[in-house]
Amino acid sequence: MSQLIKVGMADYKVGRSPDSLITYGLGSCIGIALFDAVAKIGGLSHIMLPDSQQARSSDNPAKFADTALPLMVEEMIRMGAVRNRLRAKIAGGAQMFTFANATEIMRVGERNGEAVRATLKKMDIALVAADTGGNYGRTVELKLDSGLFRIKTIDKGEKEI
Amino acid sequence: MDEEIFKLSPLQLDALREIGNVGAGNAATALSQILNKRIDMTVPQISVLPLGEVPEVVGGADAMVAGVYLRVYGPAPSSILFLLPRDSAFYLVDMLMGRAHGSTVQLNEMxxxxxxxxxxxxxxxxxxxxxxxxxxxxxxxxxxxxxDMAGAILSVILIQLGQVGDHALVIETEFSSDNDGVKGHFFLIPDPGSLGTIMAAIGVKE
Structure with missing residues (x-):
């Protein structure tokens, strides 16, 4: 029996085939899926903020792109994944509300997207697919038997990347 | 922020609850007058929740909701979020627009x-x-x-709080109009630092 492993906000989980990892209701947050297609081991991280440097608190490293990913990769390697086989897919980073005078905080989705791309680049993990931006929420599921990343939305349909 | 939240005394929490009570009472009265219907409300819940658990209050991160978001400006900046399950939002619009109950299935600009x-x-x-x-x-x-999804809408506020802590202080009231099945959650979430300003202003120190 394959299991559906739930990943909360500011958290990450790892798993192996035939299980799936899912996170519900991504808004400005970003879901980052890493997958080793040979070992069929993957991880899904639900980050809230671009980086831990600007934050005044870093109690929970799973909250930030730059601290969550190294921890998740480490855990995947312990399970048998191989570092240079990892590929990344990302989704989220929306701007849910539109104000006439959008402040910096309203653009956090966009900044999250940029930060995740930069972190992946720094870690030398190839980003193979992305579905970011827009003004709508996403629920994402990483299927560990295939590495497919399924993205569900309310009005914009469903797709796999 | 977490420190600011966890050091609140029972007396301070009571004061917040009382403010929430009067505030929500005013709001329920206003809603009742607009709709010309009886509106019930719960005693406000003051909860300190890990950020990831806040969406559970409204039925989970993937619950379909309508959210009206406002920023509060002034010496104690805060966020206000009025969340209604999608059906409730449609019923509410039916009432406001004088349409038959259940006739709204999609929102137009009006x-x-x-x-x-x-x-x-x-x-x-x-x-x-x-x-x-x-x-x-x-x-x-x-x-x-x-x-949209409750988690996606709430993320706007939770991300702001996430910059300074891992918990949110949520003042939440549930409204309902029994006959029409309309339910809504009203959230007031003070920005980091605003809680101290509010506490100092009402003069409840400990």
Whole structure:
């Protein structure tokens, strides 16, 4: 029996085939899926903020792109994944509300997207697919038997990347 | 922020609850007058929750909701979010627009505007109470509306709090109109630092 492993906000989980990892209701947050297609081991991280440097608190490293990913990769390697086989897919980073005078905080989705791309680049993990931006929420599921990343939305349909 | 939240005394929590009570009472009265219907409300819940658990309050991160979001400006900046399950939002629009119960299945521009106005009126009523107790001048921004997953909508506020802590202080009231099956959650979430300002202003130190 394959299991559906739930990943909360500011958290990450790892798993192996035939299980799936899912996170519900991504808004400005970003879901980052890493997958080793040979070992069929993957991880899904639900980050809230671009980086831990600007934050005044870093109690929970799973909250930030730059601290969550190294921890998740480490855990995947312990399970048998191989570092240079990892590929990344990302989704989220929306701007849910539109104000006439959008402040910096309203653009956090966009900044999250940029930060995740930069972190992946720094870690030398190839980003193979992305579905970011827009003004709508996403629920994402990483299927560990295939590495497919399924993205569900309310009005914009469903797709796999 | 976490420290600021966890050091609140029972007396301070009571004070917050009382403000919430009067504020939500004002808001419920306003809503009742607009709709010309009886509106029930719960005693406000003051909860300190890990950020990831806040969406559970409204039925989980993937629950379909309408959210009206306002920023509160002034000495104690905060966020206000009025969340309704999608069906409730549709029923509410039916009432506001004088349509038959259950006839709205999608919001047009006018419906959206009506929902935002409701958010505006509720927030104004709530902020009146808060201003009265604190003698702070608190002004709401114009409202913004989104219809989406609860987690996605709440992320806007949770991300702000996430910059300084891992917990949120949530003052939440549930409204309901039994006959029509309309339910809504009204959230006031003070920005980091605002809680101290509010506490100092109402003079409840410990």
């Amino acid at each position: 419906d959206e505007s009506a929902l935002m106005e409701i958010g505006n009126i509720l927030s104004g009523a709530y902020l009146n109470a808060l201003s009265h107790f604190t003698k702070l001048t608190l002004l709401p921004s114009i409202p913004a509306l989104a219809m």
